[in-house]
Amino acid sequence: MTTITSEFVPAELDGARWESLAPLYKTLCDRELACSGCLEQLLLDRSVLDATASEAQTNLYVRMTCHTDDKQAKSAYLRFVEAVEPHLKQVGFELDRKIVGSPHGADLDGPRYAVLLRDLAADVELFREQNIPLQTEDTKLDQQYEETCGAMTVDFEGAERTLPQMSKYLEQTDRATREAAWRGVAERRFADHEKLDTIFDRMVELRTQMARNAGFDDYRGYMFKRYHRFDYTPADCEDFHRAAEQVCVPVLRRLNAERKDALGIDPLRPWDLAVDPMGREPLQPFEGTDDLVAKTSRLFHRMDPSLGAMFDTLRTGDCLDLETRKGKAPGGYQAHRDRSLRPFIFMNAAGVHRDLDTMVHEAGHAFHSILCHHEPLLHYRNSPIEFAEVASMTMELFGFPYLDEFYDEAEAMRARRKRLEELATMLPWIATIDAFQHWIYTNPEHTHDERAAYWLQLSDRFGSAVSWDGLAKYHEVSWQRQGHLYGVPFYYIEYGIAQLGALQMWLQYKKDPAKAIANYKNALALGGSRPLPELFAAAELDFSFGPPTMRRLMDEVQNELDTLPI
Numbered sequence: 001m002t003t004i005t006s007e008f009v010p011a012e013l014d015g016a017r018w019e020s021l022a023p024l025y026k027t028l029c030d031r032e033l034a035c036s037g038c039l040e041q042l043l044l045d046r047s048v049l050d051a052t053a054s055e056a057q058t059n060l061y062v063r064m065t066c067h068t069d070d071k072q073a074k075s076a077y078l079r080f081v082e083a084v085e086p087h088l089k090q091v092g093f094e095l096d097r098k099i100v101g102s103p104h105g106a107d108l109d110g111p112r113y114a115v116l117l118r119d120l121a122a123d124v125e126l127f128r129e130q131n132i133p134l135q136t137e138d139t140k141l142d143q144q145y146e147e148t149c150g151a152m153t154v155d156f157e158g159a160e161r162t163l164p165q166m167s168k169y170l171e172q173t174d175r176a177t178r179e180a181a182w183r184g185v186a187e188r189r190f191a192d193h194e195k196l197d198t199i200f201d202r203m204v205e206l207r208t209q210m211a212r213n214a215g216f217d218d219y220r221g222y223m224f225k226r227y228h229r230f231d232y233t234p235a236d237c238e239d240f241h242r243a244a245e246q247v248c249v250p251v252l253r254r255l256n257a258e259r260k261d262a263l264g265i266d267p268l269r270p271w272d273l274a275v276d277p278m279g280r281e282p283l284q285p286f287e288g289t290d291d292l293v294a295k296t297s298r299l300f301h302r303m304d305p306s307l308g309a310m311f312d313t314l315r316t317g318d319c320l321d322l323e324t325r326k327g328k329a330p331g332g333y334q335a336h337r338d339r340s341l342r343p344f345i346f347m348n349a350a351g352v353h354r355d356l357d358t359m360v361h362e363a364g365h366a367f368h369s370i371l372c373h374h375e376p377l378l379h380y381r382n383s384p385i386e387f388a389e390v391a392s393m394t395m396e397l398f399g400f401p402y403l404d405e406f407y408d409e410a411e412a413m414r415a416r417r418k419r420l421e422e423l424a425t426m427l428p429w430i431a432t433i434d435a436f437q438h439w440i441y442t443n444p445e446h447t448h449d450e451r452a453a454y455w456l457q458l459s460d461r462f463g464s465a466v467s468w469d470g471l472a473k474y475h476e477v478s479w480q481r482q483g484h485l486y487g488v489p490f491y492y493i494e495y496g497i498a499q500l501g502a503l504q505m506w507l508q509y510k511k512d513p514a515k516a517i518a519n520y521k522n523a524l525a526l527g528g529s530r531p532l533p534e535l536f537a538a539a540e541l542d543f544s545f546g547p548p549t550m551r552r553l554m555d556e557v558q559n560e561l562d563t564l565p566i
């Protein structure tokens with residue numbers, strides 16, 4: 001085990017209690033910064049202390065999500081959120097200000113500290129006392145959104161079902177069942193559409209006010225800075241939208257047409273998109289999580305022995321909780337224990353194809369964490385999402401040749417096709433959500449009718465070739481199901497940028513696997529220590545998301561799709 005040792009922070013310090021953290025943070029805040037060496041030492045000591053608190057929070061979060069029926073686990077996590085986190089935020093801001101204000105920052109090794117100082121300076125610049133209550137109200141509104149959506153159920157086939165439970169009916173081969181399920185969900189969402197509109201209106205108002213308080217014309221400019229988007233602009237995002245429209249949408253609609261023909265229906269309707277077009281049973285890649293882990297290990301060993309070995313380190317100790325069971329939170333994630341330097345992968349494996357994608361994806365995040373263990377600064381052990389998701393999405397594509405660990409050849413082809421089809425659907429959807437937010441926050445005074453009209457316009461521009469005939473009222477408010485618009489505004493384009501990086505990695509891999517693996521590992525090892533374009537360059541990837549890059553990549557996707565039967 002590689003736990004970070006530090007003279008400043010004892011290994012046994014309890015990072016879950018503010019009383020144990022507070023004296024050390026106070027020492028840091030009071031420390032005299034007489035020279036650049038002192039500033040550097042402050043950065044290092046702070047890093048270990050932050051990592052100690054972060055690991056405590058991660059452990060509490062992991063325990064809670066693994067045991068949602070354990071009241072004590074939940075209250076311990078909430079205690080941290082309520083009694084420790086606000087102190088950490090406050091003292092964190094104080095330290096940021098101290099570091100940014102130090103004249104010795106200019107004497108530090110420029111390239112080494114440039115990203116860190118740039119990020120901290122932006123955070124300090126954006127901070128406004130008067131925005132704190134606005135932020136709190138915004139968070140509460142998101143809780144209302146979550147509660148409203150979480151409470152939605154549909155009576156279907158003799159039982160009350162949650163909306164996530166309803167999604168499996170959209171995969172049924174019986175079309176009437178799919179239509180009834182789709183309409184049931186749409187009608188249930190529609191019943192709350194006014195409430196969700198009102199919540200969103202207030203959020204737009206609050207967010208616009210926060211931006212103006214901080215001296216910005218609109219919330220878009222404010223959020224670009226808050227997300228540390230120093231290396232691309234709204235105009236670059238518009239370039240991505242154009243690329244999705246010109247290059248991906250034709251591929252998407254071609255796939256829709258093939259699906260329509262395979263299903264023998266006309267026109268395609270919104271409830272026809274998830275069913276297997278050939279009416280086959282779902283893929284079954286493994287039986288039980290031991291089988292999943294063993295097969296995934298072989299996949300990585302064949303891809304690259306050192307990645308295989310890295311994956312195997314996760315098999316010992318408490319690094320994996322994979323199988324679905326009662327009392328476990330939904331979804332999947334990779335979390336990193338920042339002090340003891342151990343990744344953790346959480347998921348709900350039930351034996352379906354998606355579980356295999358999730359396993360390989362989260363393993364990519366774990367490789368990223370492990371490859372950054374040499375980095376002393378916590379801030380640099382995490383990279384921006386635009387690159388972090390390159391690490392994970394790349395593994396899904398590099399895994400293509402080794403799917404025979406899970407499937408026979410026909411099934412493996414079906415799995416590859418599924419992944420590429422998802423990608424052709426995802427990129428235009430990302431453009432839709434991103435373009436919608438750009439419009440929302442640069443036109444904050446819009447009416448509901450204008451909002452609906454703009455949404456439908458985007459759907460024409462980027463959507464699937466399905467007929468919404470007679471479904472207009474559902475279509476107009478269908479943006480309300482995208483929780484990111486409520487909870488994490490402007491956060492979404494990151495996945496598009498990362499996907500373009502991952503596709504470029506895949507093209508490299510097809511040409512020269514050894515070189516591609518080396519590029520992948522070199523770039524991941526930089527963590528977040530370099531600006532985004534340099535992280536991309538370290539893996540020999542273009543950091544550009546306009547039509548030429550998109551065309552080069554989608555041509556390859558289309559070529560591959562041509563070799564894979566429907």
Ligand SMILES: [Zn+2]
Pocket residue numbers: 361365389392
């Ligand atoms: Zn991810």
